[in-house]
Each structure stands twice: as C-alpha cells, then as structure tokens.
Ligand SMILES: Nc1ncnc2c1ncn2[C@@H]1O[C@H](COP(=O)(O)OP(=O)(O)O)[C@@H](O)[C@H]1O
C-alpha cells in the first residue's frame with residue numbers, strides 16, 4: 001500500500017493505492033491525516049485494488065473518531081471490489097460516498113463553511 | 116491471453132493481450148494471421164504482460180515461416196519485461212522492433228510496395 | 231478428474247496478500263477453464279476476499295507463544311465447483327459469532343459475515359488437532 | 370529467521386501461470402520487506418520468468434504415461450536472498466545443454482539460458498528420485 005496526500009481547496013485528500021488488509025492496515029492507522037480525529041479528509045480509493053475486513057475496520061475506526069470530534073471522512077472513487085465489501089457488511093451507510101473526488105471536495109468545503 | 120485483429124492501411128495488426136507461456140502458446144500458433152506464412156503482419160505487444168520462452172518460440176517459429184515465404188512479422192510496443200526475453204536470448208536481432216505501432220504499419224506498407 | 235493445489239505459508243500476517251492473490255489467481259484459472267465469460271471478477275474476488283479473511287483469522291487467533299506455525303491452503307478444482315480449505319493449529323473456536331451492530335461503528339467482526347455471504351457453503355470443523363474452514367462456490 | 374513457502378501444483382501445463390504469478394508475488398513481497406526501491410520489477414520478473422521456465426520443463430519432460438504427478442515449488446526467504454527450488458519426478462537430465470544457434474530461428478532451447486542469466490546461482494541435482502533445480506538471487 002502507498003498513501004499519497006494532496007491539498008485541494010484547503011481540503012486534504014488522501015489517496016490509497018494497492019492493498020489494505022491485515023498486513024497493511026496498521027500503516028493506515030498510523031497515518032497522520034487519517035488518525036487525526038479533528039481533521040476532515042477525503043479518501044480517494046480510485047487506485048485501491050483490494051480491501052478486506054481488516055482494512056475496512058481501520059477505515060471505520062478512524063471515521064468514528066473523526067465523527068466524534070465533529071470532523072468527517074468522505075470516500076470517493078471506489079471500484080467494484082472495494083464497494084462490495086462496504087455493501088455486504090452494511091457499512092456503506094456509515095459513509096458519504098462520492099463517484100468523483102471533486103464532488104467530495106466540494107461537499108467537504110460546504111461542511112466546513114456550515115460549521 | 117486474448118488475440119485481437121484489426122486492419123489498418125491494408126496491414127493486419129494482431130494485438131496480444133495477457134500472458135503467452137506454454138499454456139497459451141498453442142492458441143497463438145493456431146491463429147490464422149499468425150500462422151499464415153504468406154501474410155505480413157504487425158504484432159502489437161502493448162498489452163502483453165508476460166512472455167516466456169515457450170511464447171518466444173511460438174513467435175519465432177511463425178516469423179521464420181513468414182520470412183521463408185517472403186512475408187514479414189513486425190513487432191511493436193514491447194514493455195520492459197517482454198523486451199528482456201528478446202534481449203537475453205539474443206533473438207532481438209531476428210526482428211524489426213518498433214516503439215509505435217503506427218511506425219510498424221508504415222514500414223509494412225513500404226515493404227509491400229517494394230515487392 | 232479433480233485438481234488439487236496446495237499453498238503452505240508461515241503463520242505470519244506478512245503473507246496475507248500472497249494467500250489472497252493466489253486464491254484470486256486460482257479462481258481466475260478455474261473460471262477461464264470453464265469458459266465463464268463476464269462477471270468473473272465476482273467469482274475470483276469472492277475467493278480473494280474469503281481467503282484473506284480466513285488466513286488473517288488463522289494468524290490472528292494463533293498462539294504466538296508457540297512460534298509461527300504453518301497455515302495450509304488447499305484448492306480443489308472440480309467440474310463446476312471450486313473448494314478452498316484453510317487449516318491452522320489454533321485452539322478450537324465456535325462459528326456461532328454474532329453479527330456486528332453497524333451503528334456503533336464496530337472495527338471487527340466482519341470476517342465470517344463476508345465469508346458466509348460470498349461462498350455457497352462454509353463449514354468449520356476440527357481435524358487432526360487443527361481448525362479447518364472449508365468453503366465452496368459453484369460456477 | 371528464514372520463511373518457507375511451498376506451492377504444490379499438478380504436473381499439468383494449465384498451471385504454469387499460477388506458478389509464475391506466485392513466484393512474482395513472492396519476490397515482490399520479499400523486495401517490499403527489504404525496502405528495495407525502484408528496479409524491483411527486474412527482481413520479481415526474474416523469478417516470474419525462471420519459475421515459468423522450470424515449471425514448464427518439469428511438465429514437458431514428465432512421463433505422461435505415469436499420469437499427472439505433482440510439481441513442488443519451494444521459496445525460501447532469507448535476509449537478502451530469495452531461493453526457489455522446483456522438484457519433479459522426471460527422468461534425470463543433464464544441465465549441459467548447448468545454447469541455441471539464433472540464426473536458424475530455433476523455437477526451443479532458451480529455458481535454461483534464461484534461467485542462468487536471470488539467477489545468481491542455479492544448481493540441478495537428483496534428490497530422493499526427483500530432479501531438483503535450485504535457483505537463488507541476492508538483492
Ligand atoms: N482460525 C481461527 N482460529 C481461532 N478463532 C477464530 C478463527 N477464525 C475465527 N475465529 C473466531 O471467530 C471470531 C469471528 O471472526 P471474524 O468474523 O473474522 O471477526 P474478527 O476476526 O474481526 O473478530 C473471531 O473473533 C475469533 O474468536
């Protein structure tokens with residue numbers, strides 16, 4: 001897995017690339033922008049090839065901690081394989097999921113203004 | 116492996132996609148445009164992920180039979196992995212290899228005119 | 231005639247992706263042989279994900295004091311059915327785990343739920359002092 | 370501590386790609402663990418290609434009358450060295466094969482040539498009635 005961070009309209013976009021399973025989830029959890037509970041971020045999953053429940057758990061835990069401190073984690077560009085994990089587990093309804101990263105950024109900007 | 120055939124300026128382009136090893140080489144050898152000794156073709160390797168010596172052997176055999184009947188087999192768009200097989204075996208010098216399929220087609224057209 | 235493929239890996243989480251990639255590749259080979267056209271990604275991905283989950287459990291619930299024991303993954307290819315069995319030397323466990331309550335944002339407990347949804351049959355049993363989780367899926 | 374990974378496949382050419390993919394994945398895992406940056410494709414591809422060649426030979430020069438016997442591929446991960454050994458039950462063979470004469474457009478005889486070029490060491494020996502080709506490459 002590789003994690004790439006970019007900034008767009010003041011919103012941090014974290015791009016996940018490769019695989020997130022039990023062998024790589026700890027690395028995800030250690031990532032600063034992901035683990036910081038006060039920072040709203042967009043996670044761009046376009047180049048994520050494979051996610052399993054250990055990866056899902058890491059994402060959910062980080063999202064919960066953000067929610068609890070009034071921040072958000074928005075998800076964009078899931079492929080079918082990744083989407084299937086959210087669908088089967090029912091966790092799809094815990095997230096705002098966007099087809100395009102640009103739309104997620106717009107939404108994050110709106111959230112910030114309304115706060 | 117999948118084989119796709121297209122025609123451009125009257126030249127047949129055979130696109131090879133996926134893997135050519137001992138499990139798929141027989142399929143390549145059975146392909147009409149590849150096995151016809153009298154037909155000049157361009158083989159587009161852009162989407163060939165993996166080639167081993169069984170695949171190389173199948174390509175060389177078909178090329179030899181074409182050469183013997185005055186036809187040609189031109190190769191284009193090899194990736195680094197595929198190129199390495201031609202390099203190590205020294206068979207790179209048996210072929211006209213092009214970076215772009217368009218250049219290979221031009222060359223094939225010239226060959227045809229000069230015949 | 232059935233074909234059997236066996237992969238033996240150290241019980242170390244570093245090898246989880248090798249397990250799931252091999253499952254995906256084996257399932258793709260199987261669907262290719264069966265000439266199953268589109269929709270194949272769902273079949274291959276079912277095995278990729280199920281094996282990832284089962285291998286991870288086999289490692290995570292192993293007794294680390296005992297050092298790294300091997301985990302064996304066996305694929306059996308039949309006419310229209312693919313079976314995978316994962317064996318570990320862990321303490322016995324019950325498959326009767328409750329489903330997670332989504333509203334509490336649980337971080338764990340999705341593995342067997344995914345496996346059961348993705349596969350046609352799932353059996354967990356004890357054989358020669360090992361846990362064996364056997365999963366099958368028909369094409 | 371060394372890690373050992375074993376893949377057992379039927380001696381059937383249908384499984385050649387599964388063998389080479391697993392070799393590639395194992396080598397990538399090894400280079401990732403070693404944190405070897407760019408240029409990794411060459412290391413992984415060396416194993417992908419060498420295992421494809423050795424597995425194909427193990428199948429092609431097997432005695433088909435005897436039915437399909439298994440071929441075993443063993444990877445051993447050490448600190449900076451990856452080793453792969455391929456075992457088959459074929460008749461013994463000599464590794465002293467002549468290199469092909471390119472000008473005659475030969476269709477065969479490139480396998481061991483590729484293996485020798487790609488790997489640091491290659492040994493072919495007879496062990497318990499089996500041919501064992503062992504190849505190593507240092508990072
Ligand atoms: N191979 C195994 N060895 C021992 N216990 C296991 C094994 N697989 C599953 N379990 C038990 O079943 C429970 C449910 O597993 P799972 O649904 O994958 O969720 P999770 O592992 O996230 O808790 C685990 O918490 C564990 O107690």
Ligand SMILES: Nc1ncnc2c1ncn2[C@@H]1O[C@H](COP(=O)(O)OP(=O)(O)O)[C@@H](O)[C@H]1O
Nearest residue numbers: 426427430457459462466477478479480481482
């Ligand atoms: N596993 C094996 N079992 C028996 N014979 C083998 C094996 N591997 C290689 N050989 C012998 O070595 C020769 C050279 O092999 P190779 O260089 O791969 O070329 P090719 O297989 O194309 O002839 C083969 O022709 C075969 O006689």
